[in-house]
Amino acid sequence: GQNIDQPTEMTATEGAIVQINCTYQTSGFNGLFWYQQHAGEAPTFLSYNVLDGLEEKGRFSSFLSRSKGYSYLLLKELQMKDSASYLCAVSLPPPGAGSYQLTFGKGTKLSVIP
Amino acid sequence: DGGITQSPKYLFRKEGQNVTLSCEQNLNHDAMYWYRQDPGQGLRLIYYSQIVNDFQKGDIAEGYSVSREKKESFPLTVTSAQKNPTAFYLCASSTTSGVDTQYFGPGTRLTVL
Numbered sequence: 001g002q003n004i005d006q007p008t009e010m011t012a013t014e015g016a017i018v019q020i021n022c023t024y025q026t027s028g029f030n031g032l033f034w035y036q037q038h039a040g041e042a043p044t045f046l047s048y049n050v051l052d053g054l055e056e057k058g059r060f061s062s063f064l065s066r067s068k069g070y071s072y073l074l075l076k077e078l079q080m081k082d083s084a085s086y087l088c089a090v091s092l093p094p095p096g097a098g099s100y101q102l103t104f105g106k107g108t109k110l111s112v113i114p
Numbered sequence: 115d116g117g118i119t120q121s122p123k124y125l126f127r128k129e130g131q132n133v134t135l136s137c138e139q140n141l142n143h144d145a146m147y148w149y150r151q152d153p154g155q156g157l158r159l160i161y162y163s164q165i166v167n168d169f170q171k172g173d174i175a176e177g178y179s180v181s182r183e184k185k186e187s188f189p190l191t192v193t194s195a196q197k198n199p200t201a202f203y204l205c206a207s208s209t210t211s212g213v214d215t216q217y218f219g220p221g222t223r224l225t226v227l
Contacts, residue, residue: 004156030213042204042218043157087156091213099164100213101172104149104156 004105006088011111012078020073020108022088030091030100034062034073037085037107046073046086075110083112117141118219120205125224127199135190135222137205143217145210146188150174151202151221163188164210192224199226 003025012018022032031050035043047055049064049071061074073086085107091100118139127133139146145164149157159172163182177196182188188207192199202223206216 033215040202040221040223042220045215045217048215089157094170099145099170099210101159101162102157102216104158106154106156 004088004090004103006086006105006108008106009109009111011113012075014078014080014112014114016078017074017076018078018110020075020086020088020110022071022073022105024069024071024088024090028093029066029069030093032062032064032071032091033089033102034060034071035087035089037087039084043087078112080112080114083110085109118205118207118217120203120219120222123220123222125222127224127226129226130194132191132193133199133224135192135203135205135224137188137190137219138186139188139207139219140186141207141217142185143207143209144185145208145214146182147206147208147216148172148178148180148188148190149204149206151204157204160190199224 005023033048034046036046037043047062049062054063059076064071087107088105089102092103121136147162148160151157158174160178161180163169166185169180169182179191204221205219208214208216
């Protein structure tokens with residue numbers, strides 16, 4: 001199957017740390033992406049994981065466990081501008097002919113409050 | 115400045131009319147994609163193209179058509195056969211298909227009246 005699950009909404013306080021989880025039930029997995037999307041705008045790339053472990057980029061980190069079908073995005077020192085939707089996307093083989101494609105979760109809407 | 119452009123940002127059409135959404139990139143990417151986004155839903159793949167003069171159906175291709183005559187351009191036509199065309203349409207591109215980071219254009223919000 002291609003279920004990609006993320007929480008629908010989360011709320012966190014400015015300056016705090018928040019972890020957004022993503023689980024996937026797939027075969028032929030070839031990498032996981034995280035995107036940020038502000039309301040009415042295009043998604044922007046945050047991170048890519050293909051091997052197990054933690055990738056750190058400034059205030060944002062992303063973790064992957066291939067054996068558990070699990071990833072999380074960690075946001076530190078939250079700022080008001082981090083209020084956005086966070087999309088988890090998994091690279092998967094096509095059902096028939098074609099090439100690997102991204103399958104997106106429904107996104108997690110994060111609200112940062114003062 | 116390299117990037118992906120989509121035009122227009124907002125588009126209104128009457129029911130029963132075909133409409134074409136523009137997508138242009140100057141990133142020299144081989145692969146291009148069209149997604150549809152509805153409230154509360156993830157991005158769903160409509161069509162993708164790995165190379166000029168070739169394209170493949172995505173998960174929700176019915177009622178849509180595309181062409182890829184030039185590397186830089188991948189227009190999407192929403193036909194009158196599409197039952198619920200009102201949505202936010204996003205175009206993306208990547209170096210190669212499926213395994214590389216996709217970069218998105220600003221999107222076109224289509225409203226069918």
